[in-house]
Amino acid sequence: MWDEATLSMLLWGIVETLYMTIVSTLCAYIIGLPIGILLVTSAKDGIRPCNPLFKTLDVIVNLTRSIPFIILMIAIIPLTRFVVGTSLGSTATIVPLTLSAAPFIARLVESSIKEVDVGVIEAAQSMGASYMQIIWKVMLLEARSSLIVGCAIATTTILGYSAMAGIAGGGGLGTIAINYGLYRWEGGMMFIAVVLMVLIVQVFQGIGMKIAGLSDKRK
Amino acid sequence: MSKTIIQISSLSKTFQTKDAEVHALSDINLSIEEGDIYGIIGMSGAGKSTLVRCINMLEKPTGGTVLFDGRDLLSLSDKELREARRSMGMIFQQFNLLMQRTSEGNICFPLELAGTTKSEAKKRATELLELVGLSDKAKAYPSQLSGGQKQRIAIARALATSPKVLLCDEATSALDPTTTASILSLLKDINQRLGITIIIITHEMSVIERICNRVAIIDESKIAEVGAVKDIFSKPQTAAAQKLVYPEGKRIEKFSSKRCMRIVFDGNSSFEPVVANMVLECKAPVNIMYADTKNIDGKAFGQMVVQLPEDEALAQKMFTYVRARGLSAEEVSGYVG
Numbered sequence: 001m002w003d004e005a006t007l008s009m010l011l012w013g014i015v016e017t018l019y020m021t022i023v024s025t026l027c028a029y030i031i032g033l034p035i036g037i038l039l040v041t042s043a044k045d046g047i048r049p050c051n052p053l054f055k056t057l058d059v060i061v062n063l064t065r066s067i068p069f070i071i072l073m074i075a076i077i078p079l080t081r082f083v084v085g086t087s088l089g090s091t092a093t094i095v096p097l098t099l100s101a102a103p104f105i106a107r108l109v110e111s112s113i114k115e116v117d118v119g120v121i122e123a124a125q126s127m128g129a130s131y132m133q134i135i136w137k138v139m140l141l142e143a144r145s146s147l148i149v150g151c152a153i154a155t156t157t158i159l160g161y162s163a164m165a166g167i168a169g170g171g172g173l174g175t176i177a178i179n180y181g182l183y184r185w186e187g188g189m190m191f192i193a194v195v196l197m198v199l200i201v202q203v204f205q206g207i208g209m210k211i212a213g214l215s216d217k218r219k
Numbered sequence: 220m221s222k223t224i225i226q227i228s229s230l231s232k233t234f235q236t237k238d239a240e241v242h243a244l245s246d247i248n249l250s251i252e253e254g255d256i257y258g259i260i261g262m263s264g265a266g267k268s269t270l271v272r273c274i275n276m277l278e279k280p281t282g283g284t285v286l287f288d289g290r291d292l293l294s295l296s297d298k299e300l301r302e303a304r305r306s307m308g309m310i311f312q313q314f315n316l317l318m319q320r321t322s323e324g325n326i327c328f329p330l331e332l333a334g335t336t337k338s339e340a341k342k343r344a345t346e347l348l349e350l351v352g353l354s355d356k357a358k359a360y361p362s363q364l365s366g367g368q369k370q371r372i373a374i375a376r377a378l379a380t381s382p383k384v385l386l387c388d389e390a391t392s393a394l395d396p397t398t399t400a401s402i403l404s405l406l407k408d409i410n411q412r413l414g415i416t417i418i419i420i421t422h423e424m425s426v427i428e429r430i431c432n433r434v435a436i437i438d439e440s441k442i443a444e445v446g447a448v449k450d451i452f453s454k455p456q457t458a459a460a461q462k463l464v465y466p467e468g469k470r471i472e473k474f475s476s477k478r479c480m481r482i483v484f485d486g487n488s489s490f491e492p493v494v495a496n497m498v499l500e501c502k503a504p505v506n507i508m509y510a511d512t513k514n515i516d517g518k519a520f521g522q523m524v525v526q527l528p529e530d531e532a533l534a535q536k537m538f539t540y541v542r543a544r545g546l547s548a549e550e551v552s553g554y555v556g
Contacts, residue, residue, distance in 0.1 A: 117313075122277060125304075127328070128332060128380075129332050137331070142318060145319075218360075
């Protein structure tokens with residue numbers, strides 16, 4: 001069982017899983033972070049209330065969040081093909097992963113920023129801070145620990161989704177687990193793939209919590 | 220003659236709730252002069268916090284005007300308003316420091332917003348830390364500071380952009396009496412040394428009495444009474460003022476049948492045993508019904524209520540004696556209805 005081919009397959013599985021997870025998380029943050037910020041600033045009690053914008057974003061986020069990942073992945077195959085040229089493999093999986101994680105990340109960002117004391121934001125306004133200064137220098141900086149914890153949660157959730165993509169040829173450890181466990185009834189290999197995923201989740205979560213703890217000056 | 224720095228004219232603020240309009244402020248007229256320590260006092264819910272937020276437009280008034288240094292704040296663009304706000308520092312009850320920045324970082328923050336260079340901001344922060352007496356706490360985070368220290372850092376931060384006016388919204392309400400006294404003397408010091416006009420919002424008469432020169436009493440969204448602190452403290456005209464000035468917030472009803480004298484110590488007299496000397500001088504005993512006096516920098520502050528002898532001539536003599544000591548005295552039995 002432990003021949004070179006198996007080892008290199010598992011190693012390649014780890015690399016693909018990390019690749020999908022990290023790139024998808026980054027892309028999802030590029031979309032989700034601004035939406036999360038806008039959800040806070042455009043809300044009724046935000047620094048620049050704008051109900052039409054808030055309602056639109058709110059509805060879009062809720063709609064996309066309620067579509068199960070596996071359905072979304074299949075439904076957007078044409079889009080995936082358009083973007084990366086194929087619907088198979090780890091690069092192709094990044095498209096649905098990004099789209100399904102972005103609204104989730106928007107909510108995580110929204111709730112992190114809402115933890116920032118409104119008094120501090122008011123103080124910044126009293127000092128003549130502009131909207132962008134409040135967002136960058138007050139909201140994001142004051143909420144940074146919570147944002148980092150959110151990022152760890154998002155990364156591990158995306159890693160879980162990436163494994164689910166294995167059912168439709170997504171690549172990575174998820175594909176290995178499904179191919180061996182589901183299609184060939186080889187529980188041993190599936191077990192190893194799952195253990196590797198658990199370890200990766202532990203590492204991401206651990207690193208995230210550590211950084212969040214170190215960056216938090218409130219205690 | 221000092222000039223008016225803030226002129227509030229027929230200011231009103233109405234909040235629209237689901238089923239009613241709430242008039243938080245109506246027809247407020249105040250004129251605050253340069254160098255004043257101006258107190259605005261009222262019970263909670265009277266509208267004083269809304270009023271101070273209307274001065275720097277954190278709340279947009281629904282009517283009237285606010286002139287700051289001759290400029291109508293309501294007519295300014297967003298950008299002009301931000302610049303005007305840099306001339307108005309503000310401190311808060313809950314300090315509102317940035318928790319993820321050091322003391323120094325907090326003080327540099329308004330300078331960063333204004334585009335000052337890092338090295339210049341740091342230099343200014345060092346000066347201000349010295350001014351508020353916390354030079355050794357430059358690298359400390361707010362969570363490592365006590366309430367009084369946090370408020371000192373907040374004061375330094377508010378002063379960073381060299382404002383003309385400092386707005387204090389219940390700045391001492393979260394602090395213990397000793398710390399309150401030290402923050403108040405720091406404010407007074409700032410007012411005298413830097414010539415900054417200070418506006419203090421509070422619900423505690425003792426704060427006003429200690430450092431303000433003028434006071435406005437706000438009651439049920441309106442200004443009830445405005446004047447020099449010593450006038451209002453010794454002769455409150457309106458019911459709202461009397462409620463704040465009289466001991467325990469009540470008129471002294473218990474001894475309604477007897478004549479009482481209320482003596483006000485407003486810092487003009489030195490801390491001499493006035494009542495004891497008066498008794499010795501008049502050779503008649505008095506009954507002290509209430510006393511709340513403090514010795515601040517060797518001056519007596521506070522008030523005392525004493526029950527006078529029945530004899531009219533003797534009572535008059537006591538009034539004369541107290542007034543001759545530079546204190547104000549009034550008869551209070553007449554207030555009981």
